[in-house]
Amino acid sequence: MLTKRVGLYLVSYSGGGAERELIYLANEFSRRGYAVDLLVHRDVGPLRSLVSKNVNSIIIDKTYLADISVLIRYMRQAKPLFILSTLHMPNWVLAIAKMLSFTKTTIFWRVVISLSNSKKNNKGFISTLLPICYPLLSRNVGKITCVSKGVADDMITNFSIKPESLNVMYNPAYTEQIHKLGIEVVEHPWFGKGYKTIVSLGRLSIQKDYKTLIHAFKFVYDVNINARLFILGEGPLREDLLSLISSLGLSEVVSLHGFELNPYKYLAKADLFVLSSIFEGFGNVLVEALALNIPVVSTDCPSGPAEILENGKWGKLVPPSDIKRLSFAILNTLESHQSKDTLVRATEFSVQAVVDKYIELVNEES
Template identity: 40%
Template sequence: MNRERRKRVALFVPSLRGGGAERIMLNLAGEFAERGLNVDLILAKAEGPYLAEKHPSVRLIDLKARRVLFSLPGLVRYLRRERPVALLSALDHANLVALWARSLARVPVRVVVSVHNTVSQATARDRNKRSRWILRGMGLFYPRAEAVVAVSEGVAKDLVNVVRLSREKIRVIYNPVVTQALFVKADEPFDHPWFAPGAPPVILGVGRLTEQKDFPTLIRAFALVRKKHPARLMILGEGEERSKLETLVQELGLEKDVALPGFVNNPFKYMKRAGVFVLSSKWEGFGNVLVEAMALGTPVVSTDCPSGPAEILENGRWGRLVPVGDVYALAEAIIETLDEEHHPDVANRAKDFAVELAVEKYINVLGV
């Protein structure tokens, strides 16, 4: 029995609705299982398109909570019943619940929380009191974690400056983005007229349609690109800014050359065939989609936002970096990238973000 408990590791996340942090936790759960660990993937509510991608050896625990906070009693019961050796959580509200649950359960479980966004940027733009309470909770509870994983050096520095965490408490582990499944999905059959041979190159963006991703800047930049270069723009994702983006597309007369098809389960087959991938965000924690596109050999352009892209691209070595919100600089970088005959070997750089490398570091910090 003790041997069984030493091997069990739990991962806690609100749901599998389709965000970058959720995919990373799913990747980690599958890789832990491949290493022979007993893995429980605990969800506040079992919902979202990534559910179908769960590794068959990973046990799903559905706490059936309407909100993450309401999952606290169920998580406490789980910890008392299963007593995993370690609990890894992601996303700040889930991190706080994980640490609170450990205190209430009073069991010897090692809790590691992971931060996937630049806290100062995310909270500064959130207009409700919830973010302020979360920020205060981070300052109170995060020091009680065995470790805090930051997904980039920029996120780590932000945690020190904003949350006042000790730098010794923080471990920087780049996201385990590149998996074998990514390449398998990229090679799935794909029949879309925009990606047919001889068609104009497609400029691709992927992400939730939110303020953070700043797709209005990408659309305006594309309007400038199209004046000098035949091209099309496709943005994969769903979110509250859809109507705003659709209105902008109409105002700029781009209806025939801009597509917003919504969330897709497999963005990788689009990434592999794109002429250039663009990350236009105002802020990030890391920039998973940037690495995914690079792994598939697609040239990339990114804003130099806090945090992640400059670290991924090594300050422009692997792709052009432009100031946040600069329409003209973004358009120029896209045109230059499309016109380039020889691109950096971005696929080789993406190997530095392979799941195998990150998993070793997570296993070490979790103590399993």
Template identity: 40%
Template sequence: MEIKNPKKNLVALFLPSLRGGGAERVMVNLARGFREQGLSVDLVLAKAEGPYLADVPEGVRIIDLGARRALYALPKLVRYLRQEKPKAMLSTLTHANIVAIWARIMSRVPVRLVIREANTLSLSAQNAKDLRGKMMPMLVSFFYRYADIVVANSLGVANDLVTRIRLPRERIKVIYNPVITPEIFAKAEEPLHHPWFQLGEPPVILGVGRLTKQKDFPTLIRAFALVRRERQARLMILGEGEARPQLEALVRQLGLEHDVALPGFVENPYKYMKRAALFVLSSNWEGLPNALVEALALGTRVVSTDCPSGPSEILENGRWGPLVPVGDAKALAEAMLAALETDAPLGPVQSLERFESSKVAEQYLRCLGLINWEDEECKKR
């Protein structure tokens, strides 16, 4: 691998903030990977806030544009590009990607621009609550063509961009998320003093994610209620979001107050994953669910909905864990019960190297033009 002179090659990573989420964690991991290759890295944030600020690697410069939303950061992003003239810029999250495209056009700086689409966009738009969200596919269809490369984090996301958004397939590169890092294994070994995870306690089923419609935790809670009719168990869902009141009401309605916990966002979910009897992904849709990969890497048995997209690719069509229909609490409960009754350890999952941070960072650096290679998809157009 040949990296060009890092002093002349500043790479900028643009996103709205570092609030807790999969896309934010991906960008922090990529920043670390780029620094490990000796490159200069700017993490350019519309607003420098969020719990992942504490995880930004040493040597990565944080640029706070001081804007409440990505759109409002546009003038300062244009100014940043003109002043710093990075060799390449990577952005993520759909609305931030469009702002990054506008900024490059307006700045007239020849920065190579790679944008990362992290969700099944057609479904996100279909379930959007506001007009901006519903119009996003139209904006994407028009403006994404001005990026040098569009990175999709799964084949499902790529196919959605082609079939629903009508982007040319040759402009899209599939690169999985840089999920597996040495840090998650170190954090998984940290002590966990929660009483549910002590010896002799019932098995804990774990869900992780923002409390939103996308994650469909109501189906997980209803499935858990069916599991509790058959055996002792507990359910813990790590995350925060606007659906908390509805989820708490459902827990009370089903009489599960003593067996379901919603502790909110936690800085280290890995020590919970490592000790959980089962990890469950109940999502309606995804791009590529990081938590599912992390649970597998930590040796935890998993069950997932076969939602678009990502789980079937991660689990290789059920090889590493059962896939059940979206929104089917009965099928999810049956898969959870079967997994809890299996005594054999999961064992090392093959093919997880696709998600190793160092390897993924190298693929991004190729697309960003900072590594010489022969792949025509990622050469400068």
């Protein structure tokens, strides 16, 4: 009996959630006995170490034009059950390769963010091409996987995508490995030393709106001098955020810690996790905080947080960019004692469940 083969097409091994999710899926398919090929556009980034030794990495490391020829050859020779891609350029390149391959290979896209918000908050040619390429190239796609209902609704309403082309499938945000990573030792003095440590995690970008979080934290600190804010992530706004922290007199109590391959050892020891984004596609880190039973405060941004938290059942939701409401929610949550077993909710977003759904999709397409 021939081994079933699947392909996953990835931009790089960089530290983003979309890349991490595809690696989780690759590893799970491999664990189930599939032959898995991870086709990688650029051989850079810290997540390479997360890839299972049983996953075959095909490094292209050239231009996206070169990727098209590699993908065509791969479809014709390897004949995978399907190829799955994520993020704008890989999605479009895969669809073009599928069209030019003249094969029956099934391809799936993952759309991990609201396209309208992506277009509004980004500049350059990719932003310009969003309303052109998604409707045009989606004709070659078996199914478009949207990581939340909000993302799907946006594609239907604003990008002329037919509802029957879409499939809502939440991110594979929970993996049991997070519990092992969470127990690793942390040397930082703010954890386990009597402080009320608030953790946030994500790229230092406009999307994550750390300026609102830092302003809200100023109110929190004025009420509770034991509060500390610990932000994990890197990005283009580092200097701007450092200037803001300094201007508010918070340099000793707010840390822009930078990127960590294992942020979960910090998250697991936090008193509170806060997501302050103005938009999301899903919000993986909310699931990760729930898995570690850490109280959560999140903006009710489009889209994902309200779906994950079931409209406030599993954590407080506040309007985006609302400093006052965010600060009150943080203070109230720090002062309360969480009694819910939030891991129960997190397991509903497991990598195993997502792989099951992709197998169902393949069976429907065949």
